[in-house]
Amino acid sequence: MLEAIVGLTALGGGLGVFLGVAAKRLHVESSPLEGELEEILPGQNCGQCGYPGCAAAAVAVAKGEAPVTVCPPGGRAVAHALAEKLCLTVDLSGMADTGPMVAHVDETVCIGCTKCARKCPTDAIVGAAKQIHGVVQDACTGCGACVETCPAHGIALQAIPVTLQSWYWPKPGDAGAKPPAGNGVLTQ
Amino acid sequence: MTEYLLLILGTVLVNNVVLVKFLGLCPFMGVSNKVDSALGMGMATTFVLTLSTAAGWALEHGLLQPLDMAYLRILTFILVIAAVVQFTEMVIKKISPSLYQVLGIFLPLITTNCAVLGVALLNIQENHGFVQSVLYGFGSATGFTLVMVMFAGLRERLALSMVPKAFGGAPISFITAGLLSMAFMGFAGLAAH
Numbered sequence: 001m002l003e004a005i006v007g008l009t010a011l012g013g014g015l016g017v018f019l020g021v022a023a024k025r026l027h028v029e030s031s032p033l034e035g036e037l038e039e040i041l042p043g044q045n046c047g048q049c050g051y052p053g054c055a056a057a058a059v060a061v062a063k064g065e066a067p068v069t070v071c072p073p074g075g076r077a078v079a080h081a082l083a084e085k086l087c088l089t090v091d092l093s094g095m096a097d098t099g100p101m102v103a104h105v106d107e108t109v110c111i112g113c114t115k116c117a118r119k120c121p122t123d124a125i126v127g128a129a130k131q132i133h134g135v136v137q138d139a140c141t142g143c144g145a146c147v148e149t150c151p152a153h154g155i156a157l158q159a160i161p162v163t164l165q166s167w168y169w170p171k172p173g174d175a176g177a178k179p180p181a182g183n184g185v186l187t188q
Numbered sequence: 189m190t191e192y193l194l195l196i197l198g199t200v201l202v203n204n205v206v207l208v209k210f211l212g213l214c215p216f217m218g219v220s221n222k223v224d225s226a227l228g229m230g231m232a233t234t235f236v237l238t239l240s241t242a243a244g245w246a247l248e249h250g251l252l253q254p255l256d257m258a259y260l261r262i263l264t265f266i267l268v269i270a271a272v273v274q275f276t277e278m279v280i281k282k283i284s285p286s287l288y289q290v291l292g293i294f295l296p297l298i299t300t301n302c303a304v305l306g307v308a309l310l311n312i313q314e315n316h317g318f319v320q321s322v323l324y325g326f327g328s329a330t331g332f333t334l335v336m337v338m339f340a341g342l343r344e345r346l347a348l349s350m351v352p353k354a355f356g357g358a359p360i361s362f363i364t365a366g367l368l369s370m371a372f373m374g375f376a377g378l379a380a381h
Contacts, residue, residue: 003255011251011264015271026278028285 033085034062040081041071046141047121048072061086073100073142101142101157103135109154116146116155192323199327205303206335207365207372212303215294216336217361225290226340230333232280232291234326236272236298237307241325243268244308245318265308266299273299303332339368 038058045053049070051060060066061082068082068090076092083090103125105116110132117125117133124140127133137160147155160166205211212233219229244265252258277295281288288295298304307328311321342364351360 004257004260007251007255007257008260008264008267011247012267015267019271019274022275022278026282028281 031062034058036085037061037082040078040085042074042078044073046073046143048141048143100160102137102140102160103142103144103146103155104158105133105135106154106156107132109152111152111154113151115149115151119145119149121145192319195320195323196327196330199324200331200334201372201375202378204331204335204372204375205307205328206332207369208376209303209306210369211306212301212332214297215301216339216365217358219291219294220336220340220343220361222290223337223340223344225287226336227333228284228287229291229294230329230336232276232295233298233301233304233332234329235279236269236276237304237329237332238322238326239272240265240269240304241308241311242318242322243272245311245316245321248312261309261312262305265305269304269308270299303328335368335372339365342368 034055035058038055041054041058043054047053049057049066049072051057051066051070057066057070061068061070068086068088069079069092071078071082079090079092083092103116105125112127112130112132114127114129114133117123117127121143122139122141124136125133125146126136142157144157147157149155199205203209206213206216215229215233220226247264247268248261252261252264273296276298277288280291280295307325311324314324316324343361346360346364355363
């Protein structure tokens, strides 16, 4: 009993020390900038930028392969923070700050072809053939893949409607600078 | 010398760890899309398997048998294998970052590759000496690498060929693996003579 405890503990401890030393010896320098940029990005790994996750996007931005405007859901605020971290001066006035968007199917145009439902990466579009389709707003990431697929041009991205649950007061720091999504107008 | 050569040949071809014993099928299907990554996975597994069989033999005869703790064998072996895999991961990250990216999640998953634990346990079961153990581990890993590279080559060609739609992708890969396994069973006749 005692031998088993002491033996396994010694073995585990020995291997731990060995791995600790090996980790120090074989340490690979990675750029601290990538980590800092990743912290600025939203961290939702939604994939709208085309990179597999925020970490990959941060690496691309750090290398200069992607612009600071890489993050669509992050909008102007994230682009500004990224540019500041990289000491770049970028004209962000052309970048519309739309806030989070979801797809919306126009019922009057939808022909029920299910093409958009098959294209959707998150299975957020529901509906059977020859039935009007709908979008599950909680599942939609606003990637816009369905917009180009629709043969009837019946899908558009819309700002998420503000409800009593999602509305918030403008933050004191940037009062007026960045109104909440939907310009604070309650629709429900 | 002949005995050792036969042992290696036997583990590589006749008792192939993947196609005859059906151990380590996860990386066999998972990392066999490209020959390069299959070869890298095979090399990493060879490193881990050879080291872990040596460590396993030393532990069995230095710690477990003298203290009469055979019931802790699996636990101890898994501990050692996990440490060796961690070490391999660090080495690969240092030496070849591109291979590290290609192998991705399958590198830490060598820990749970049943071939590694299976070969270490088979060694004990068959009462191999130290040199035999290491050769048995090395031979098994070489067989694993050989099969990985062969299967990856087949899959690269399969990707370019016309496959009936119902068999496209994974199904045709499984059928190919089955045929390959049947071909390797044929080596059993080699051992009989």
